[in-house]
Amino acid sequence: SQQGEEDPQALSIQEGENATMNCSYKTSINNLQWYRQNSGRGLVHLILIRSNEREKHSGRLRVTLDTSKKSSSLLITASRAADTASYFCATVGIQGAQKLVFGQGTRLTINP
Amino acid sequence: AAGVIQSPRHLIKEKRETATLKCYPIPRHDTVYWYQQGPGQDPQFLISFYEKMQSDKGSIPDRFSAQQFSDYHSELNMSSLELGDSALYFCASSSRGPKAGNTIYFGEGSWLTVV
Numbered sequence: 001s002q003q004g005e006e007d008p009q010a011l012s013i014q015e016g017e018n019a020t021m022n023c024s025y026k027t028s029i030n031n032l033q034w035y036r037q038n039s040g041r042g043l044v045h046l047i048l049i050r051s052n053e054r055e056k057h058s059g060r061l062r063v064t065l066d067t068s069k070k071s072s073s074l075l076i077t078a079s080r081a082a083d084t085a086s087y088f089c090a091t092v093g094i095q096g097a098q099k100l101v102f103g104q105g106t107r108l109t110i111n112p
Numbered sequence: 113a114a115g116v117i118q119s120p121r122h123l124i125k126e127k128r129e130t131a132t133l134k135c136y137p138i139p140r141h142d143t144v145y146w147y148q149q150g151p152g153q154d155p156q157f158l159i160s161f162y163e164k165m166q167s168d169k170g171s172i173p174d175r176f177s178a179q180q181f182s183d184y185h186s187e188l189n190m191s192s193l194e195l196g197d198s199a200l201y202f203c204a205s206s207s208r209g210p211k212a213g214n215t216i217y218f219g220e221g222s223w224l225t226v227v
Contacts, residue, residue, distance in 0.1 A: 030211045035218070043155070043202065043218035050213050088154060092210040098168040099145060100204070100216050102154040 005103055006089060012109040019076045021106040023089030026070065030092045033100065034063060034074050036085045043088070046074070051094075079110045114138055116219035118203050124225045125193050133188040133222045137205030143167070144186040145216065146178055147202040155202060161186060162209050173197075193226045200224075 007022045025032070034046040047063045049056050049072065056063050062075040076083055088105040117136040125131050137144050143162045147155040148171075157170035161180035172178075175193075180186045190197060200223055206216040 031213045033216060040200065040223075042220035043204075045215050045217055048213070048215050090216075092213075094211075098162065098210055099157045099160055099170065100210055101157065104154050 006087075006106045008106060009104065010107040010109070012111060013079060015079060015081055015110050015112050017079055019079050019083070019108055019110075021074045021087050021108070023072045023074070023103050024070055025072075025089075025091045025101075025103070027091075028094045029067070029070075030094050032065060032072050032089060032091045034061075034072075035088045035090060037088065037105075038085045046087075076108075079108075081110050081112050084108060084110045116203055116205050116217050118201075118219035118222050120222060121220065122223045122225075124227060126227055127193055127195065129193050129226075130189070130191045131193060131224060132190070133201055133203070133224075135186045135188070135203030135205075135219065137184055137186070137203075138217055141205035141207050141217075142184060143206045143209050144180055144184070145204040145206075145210075146172075146186070146188050147204065147218075149200045149202065149221075151199075158188070160210075167209065190224075193224075195226050198224060198226045 031050045033048045035043040049065045060077045065072045086105045090100045090102045119134045145160040146158040149155040158172040160168045164180045178188045200221045202221045204218040207214045
């Protein structure tokens with residue numbers, strides 16, 4: 001991938017459990033955004049976190065950012081079958097590029 | 113709320129043909145991005161525009177061109193299509209460029225199949 005690596009590449013858990021996905025990136029960032037994608041569908045924006053922020057919440061989602069380690073995590077609590085999707089982190093770098101660069105994504109499966 | 117609108121949603125073209133994809137950004141968004149996503153892959157950046165000027169260019173083939181018009185909509189033109197161009201093409205939009213720290217919203221994508 002151009003920028004980030006996501007870990008794990010695939011995750012399968014039982015409904016009701018929490019799911020944690022990690023993202024690492026290579027260069028200093030302006031902001032980092034998490035997206036969800038159902039198979040063959042559009043990218044749905046979940047959360048944006050800026051480089052001066054450490055944690056953000058939105059409903060059952062919690063995102064952390066550690067700029068010293070160049071990493072972010074997405075936690076989904078009390079997972080539901082409808083959370084089954086691919087999750088991508090994407091970064092906007094500080095230097096140069098006017099674009100969002102995606103990681104490889106984590107395929108999350110929630111088993112009922 | 114209005115979202116990013118892409119058309120067509122699906123198209124099938126033969127090799128060496130030309131295709132045009134259209135994108136209508138969220139109202140008052142001045143920045144448009146184009147991405148290509150192959151099966152099982154992450155989205156790859158093609159090109160972006162800010163205030164109708166090209167702002168960045170990624171792995172866009174020379175056979176492809178794009179522009180942003182005065183009403184901020186954008187079109188991606190793809191010529192001499194190859195089988196490898198079959199992919200899901202996304203358009204996204206935001207306000208004041210990516211470094212403004214604003215959310216970048218994506219459309220549902222246009223499925224291109226080259227046969």
